[in-house]
Amino acid sequence: MEKAKISFLRQLHQKKFRSESGLFLVEGVKSVLETLRSDWDVQEVLLTDKMRPALDGLTLSCTVSVVTDKEMERISMLTTPPEIMALVARKTFIASDLRDDQSLLVLDDIRDPGNLGTIIRTADWFGFEQILCSPTCVELTNPKVIQATMGSFLRMRVVYEELPTILKQRQSQSTIYGTFMEGVPVQQIDFKGNDTLIIGNEANGISDALKPFIQQKISIPTYAVGRDKAESLNASIATAIVLYEFKR
Amino acid sequence: MEKAKISFLRQLHQKKFRSESGLFLVEGVKSVLETLRSDWDVQEVLLTDKMRPALDGLTLSCTVSVVTDKEMERISMLTTPPEIMALVARKTFIASDLRDDQSLLVLDDIRDPGNLGTIIRTADWFGFEQILCSPTCVELTNPKVIQATMGSFLRMRVVYEELPTILKQRQSQSTIYGTFMEGVPVQQIDFKGNDTLIIGNEANGISDALKPFIQQKISIPTYAVGRDKAESLNASIATAIVLYEFKR
Secondary structure, eight states: OOHHHHHHHHHTTSHHHHHHHTEEEEESHHHHHHHHHSSSEEEEEEEOGGGGGGGTTOOOOSEEEEOOHHHHHHHOOSSSOOSEEEEEEOOOBOGGGSOTTSOEEEESSOOOHHHHHHHHHHHHHTTOOEEEEOTTSOOTTOHHHHHHHTTGGGGOEEEEOOHHHHHHHHTTTSOEEEEEEEEEEGGGOOOOTTOEEEEOBTTTBSOGGGGGGOSEEEEOOOOOOSSOOOSOOOHHHHHHHHHHHHHO | OOHHHHHHHHHTTSHHHHHHHTEEEEESHHHHHHHHHSSSEEEEEEEOGGGGGGGTTOOOOSEEEEOOHHHHHHHOOSSSOOSEEEEEEOOOBOGGGSOTTSOEEEESSOOOHHHHHHHHHHHHHTTOOEEEEOTTSOOTTSHHHHHHHTTGGGGOEEEEOOHHHHHHHHTTTSOEEEEEEEEEEGGGOOOOTTOEEEEOBTTTBSOGGGGGGOSEEEEOOOOOOSSOOOSOOOHHHHHHHHHHHHHO
């Protein structure tokens, strides 16, 4: 593979270049095959020679390039480079893609790519189909986000938009919940199909600007009584417990 | 700080050297202060000049060394080096530290340090006090594990031991549950205080050697019916949902 192309692909590690080109990389055989089967537009598959059989029986409309292990290592973001990756065009969802009759998970300033990816994977597992991210959240096509979703990014409408704009529209028809250290224990809530659930930043929780929109504060009980304990839960863990309870 | 000492501290990134020395590093102000307040043996605090006020009012019996930002960067495992770290002697727990009258979380080959750290943090939040790890699990004092626990490693008895040895002892007085893709939905289980819960490896689940010990297979319902969905949950997410349900 030409050096210029490797340089181009390496630039996709940076948000700026992903945003300008509308392209990103999907790494690893499971995620690449799932992307090829999806309605996302794969522009090119790059693979090492020994991975060729993985594509047997697939009808592909995109370029397939065989690269060396060394080239794969240069292009990959992972500590252990994959044997296969795909160059994919980003599908962008906008505010009008959010459905009022479906539940909405709202992420306020989630910064850790592992957390965002894991939240998308968990939401997909529990049957959620749409997520609203504040513009300050980590970007969806960040390689670590994509990796942590384990393919679930393909099935989720993830919209980046100023949260108050959307919350203002939803507040008349949807109950808006927010997770806090103090609130009604989540197992006491009787969630409905089009509820809205806000999860806050890893360190600072839900921002003050969103508090007027919250109709009910909820919390996850600790059950560790009368002793020192963890001060908080990881953001993706807290989200998972609320989503589980939502559907329970 | 002398070069030899920096080299020594850097060696603690490696499991071999942590194991030989019985020492490890705790990074970041919250975790360091929590470690100083705990019954773990802090041998030295390293901090940058501007972090000195953080120790005001503390009576310390250990050495305090002021290092430059550059030295901190060399010693740290984190992308963003902390302003303070502690050199801590490992407290080792053994099989006889496991209490039969308490619930036991059993981790079978959890490899990802973020997962192990997050599981310890979550278990601490929900009031669990002991975890049994297979010898193949990632090592507790791995810097990424310690970081992800957010201080909860201080309050958890984490024992590394061959799992069948312990499960053989527990099976007469404790119900042993294992999480699988197929099993009784977790919300239908009536957990008791000294139950045993096995969580499997990220990719391969619970190993065959443990299956004879499992008295009840449990699963986390997906609720995403009639459409493609995530194939599985992240191991720390699955653990969190079961621990939540355990205490609910």
